[in-house]
Amino acid sequence: MIPAAFDYVAPTSVEEALAALAQYGDDAKIIAGGQSLLPVLRMRLNAPEWIIDLRKIESLRGIRDDGDAIVIGAMTPHSVVGSDPLVREHATLISEAVGHLADAQIRHRGTFGGALAHADPAGDLGAPVLCLGAEFVIAGSGGTRTVAADDFFVDLFETAIGDDEILTEVRIPKHTGWGAHYEKMVRVAHQWPIVSVAATVRMDGGTIAEARVGFANMGSTALRARGVEEALAGQPATEDGVRAAAERAAEGTNPPSDLNGDAEYKKHVVGVLTRRAVLAAAGS
Numbered sequence: 001m002i003p004a005a006f007d008y009v010a011p012t013s014v015e016e017a018l019a020a021l022a023q024y025g026d027d028a029k030i031i032a033g034g035q036s037l038l039p040v041l042r043m044r045l046n047a048p049e050w051i052i053d054l055r056k057i058e059s060l061r062g063i064r065d066d067g068d069a070i071v072i073g074a075m076t077p078h079s080v081v082g083s084d085p086l087v088r089e090h091a092t093l094i095s096e097a098v099g100h101l102a103d104a105q106i107r108h109r110g111t112f113g114g115a116l117a118h119a120d121p122a123g124d125l126g127a128p129v130l131c132l133g134a135e136f137v138i139a140g141s142g143g144t145r146t147v148a149a150d151d152f153f154v155d156l157f158e159t160a161i162g163d164d165e166i167l168t169e170v171r172i173p174k175h176t177g178w179g180a181h182y183e184k185m186v187r188v189a190h191q192w193p194i195v196s197v198a199a200t201v202r203m204d205g206g207t208i209a210e211a212r213v214g215f216a217n218m219g220s221t222a223l224r225a226r227g228v229e230e231a232l233a234g235q236p237a238t239e240d241g242v243r244a245a246a247e248r249a250a251e252g253t254n255p256p257s258d259l260n261g262d263a264e265y266k267k268h269v270v271g272v273l274t275r276r277a278v279l280a281a282a283g284s
């Protein structure tokens with residue numbers, strides 16, 4: 001279908017974009033790469049009167065080293081994030097996950113910030129940013145504020161970003177030297193995950209000193225698997241040690257039942273993928 005008619009503005013600064021949001025209020029919608037918003041408009045699930053396009057705001061693009069963190073601009077395309085050496089070295093889990101996200105065309109158009117702002121619980125980036133303890137920098141008329149990853153995903157397609165605010169960048173604390181692996185279950189290539197598991201571990205010899213594990217499509221938001229993390233700390237990175245911890249994977253999850261499988265099936269799958277992801281991250 002063709003979207004309902006709308007007016008269009010493409011500001012060149014965050015301040016101008018915020019002014020447009022304030023002016024048009026509930027009648028306006030931000031567009032980044034359009035890979036999620038355009039299908040919504042075409043299906044007429046939303047019909048904003050104004051589209052505010054962020055593509056001309058150069059300050060929202062790029063990746064930089066900021067001491068103990070790397071900072072990814074909200075408008076940085078997935079393809080750039082996925083091939084960036086800083087991300088590969090200090091936030092390997094993000095590189096791993098982006099490599100599994102959709103296909104090359106969507107990775108070229110879609111943006112890091114757009115995907116996180118969209119907050120699809122099956123999105124590939126939610127679990128990695130939770131695992132890495134990312135911070136979200138959000139601009140509004142009163143200035144900028146920073147929201148921790150644990151507080152960013154509120155519910156299905158809902159985040160801490162207010163209607164009059166813009167996500168400008170995501171700060172990711174460096175996890176240099178941590179092993180990382182992203183395990184995604186799909187039936188066909190380039191599909192959204194049926195279930196996926198993000199795992200990153202800090203090793204001390206053959207022992208898992210610290211582990212972070214997160215899930216996609218196991219609830220109304222991306223989730224952190226605290227029970228698994230707790231059980232992994234201090235364990236040898238062996239098949240048996242990791243298997244026992246992975247048995248706690250389904251704790252606190254509430255996956256949707258759909259044509260790809262019911263909730264019980266996904267609760268089984270998440271345990272299997274957790275074991276695989278942790279062992280791979282640990283290099284075993």
Ligand SMILES: Cc1cc2nc3c(=O)[nH]c(=O)nc-3n(C[C@H](O)[C@H](O)[C@H](O)COP(=O)(O)OP(=O)(O)OC[C@H]3O[C@@H](n4cnc5c(N)ncnc54)[C@H](O)[C@@H]3O)c2cc1C
Nearest residue numbers: 030032033034035036037102110111114115117123124167
């Ligand atoms: C066929 C297809 C397959 C896909 N497969 C996958 C997949 O396997 N895994 C996966 O993770 N994703 C997948 N995607 C989604 C893809 O990752 C999109 O890039 C992403 O969801 C949205 O990014 P975008 O830049 O296109 O945002 P847009 O579509 O432009 O915007 C999405 C939403 O976020 C809001 N928004 C965007 N930027 C900001 C900002 N800076 N501040 C505040 N609000 C903002 C918009 O208003 C809108 O509500 C797929 C998409 C398609 C079309």
